[in-house]
Amino acid sequence: MMSEQKFPLVEYHSMNVLELLRLTADRISDGYRLLSHPLTGSIRPDITPYKSILISEDAGVSSAEEGRLMEHAIEYTEELYRQRKVPLSELWPESTKQDFQLVDYSIIRQALEVAQYTLGSEDNTEERNEAHT
């Protein structure tokens, strides 16, 4: 759902949330700023097939605090993924996946609203949305 919106800078990655967190951590260490928390919402990262994370458009000086946050999020998620051979996020039927997309979209939409970004005209955010297919 996120990738269908008219955001100017959306990257879509077909991977699970753990892989997306690792990819995001690399960007953060390259100096991109982490704008939204990597573990938004209450649906666990081993359960939801979709996660959107907001980072800055441009890279600058990397933030140790944001790097540490990514590290903790990855450790936490790795542990949840260790619980099962196949993470729950890969077991959902198509109809259920739509609802996960809706909740992910609602969270990012509200986050942008609270942060006073106008939807459709962000010039300093980058969306990265992940999905299992």
Added chain:
Amino acid sequence: MKLTLNKFHVKDIQFGEISRYEKGVLYISKKDLAEYLLEDKNISSVDFDIARPGESVRIVPIKDVIQPRYKQSGSGQIFPGYVGSVETVGNGVTNVLEDCAVVTSGKIVAFQEGIIDMSGPGAEFNSFSRMNLLIPLIQPVENLDKHSHEATVRIAGLKTAAYMAKTTLDMEGDEQETFEHESILEMGKKYPDLPKVVYVDMVQCQGLMHDTYVYGLNVKGILSTLIDPLEVFDGAIISGNCAAPGHKNATIHHENNPIIIDLLRRHGKDLCFAGVLLSNESAMLNEKKRASFYTSNLSQLIGAEGMIISEEGGGNPETDLMMNCRLHEQKGIKTVLVTDEYCGRDGTSQGLADVTPEADAVVTNGNGNQFVVLPKMDRVIGDIEAAKIITGGNANSIGEDGTVSVEIAAIMGSCCEMGYEHMMTKLR
């Protein structure tokens, strides 16, 4: 402010011709209550079910649990912004139905979740299994969008709870408990030598199924604010959060917030309960920082010396929890954190998504990853198919023998991060 809770211990709920409360039995007229709820044009039909302690009944999926309350006197009415107008509540007399709750069930999204078992091993994980429960089964009109559906079920639950407690109007309850709370300046004069303790209630506000309402207002984007603890008892805080059943704060948890109750009971004795601060849990890092800084500013303005901070949910809220902890400790305010954990089936893994060295006093309310096998129940209220896809469940959750295998994170309120239940972690 002074508020008396006039408590009625409900022994049973039965359907009857006329809604009334008599000798511990609550009779509900389905017809009258349905008419009241159908005033909402988003509802196409509504039916009701009853679940009692010890019955072989499973309720799933659950949206919210609400304790019936209705104000007998004082300003405003219960659940301001929904049942009552937005007038100030928290004073006068409020009738409370104990051992009784409304459970809203309804599939808003396909992965909707939350179990209450009225008997068996699952019943051990929450107090709701020991209550008499009324379950409104709400059918929305066709093509209702998900946000409106969530709001419709949320409001119908609140109206049902108020309707039930209204049957006790002008009656004397089985017991009364009165709470008093002065202004901050007054309590400073009255209890100059007692330690000043503030409670920070972190409330989630991140979108569909992740929101909290205060006096009917979605608290997304608010600056941290002060609320009187007695307002909370009158339903000033409402849950719109129906993700992660094991550790979401349902409306009944807010109405009976055990941290607030304990602090009020000890107020003026061994501590001075200086107030409640609401600190929101946003999805954005900058908002988390703003909320934590602003909350710690308010704590300092109030003159807090000690602080209890509870979180709602897990994962990102731990960043708010730890940031609140660090900023308060840096200002010389001692903190105690209240949380739960996800630390693997054997409980040996790191259970929090964020930590800080200043967090040296943390109370946990259980391990959401604990695994449990729930036996088949004779009757299911709601939708048993939901058990296949709830938190901690999977496509094989329902065995051929009807058992359900899940993590306790799937059980409503099992690891409540306000300490409403009795779970804890023992160090071995």
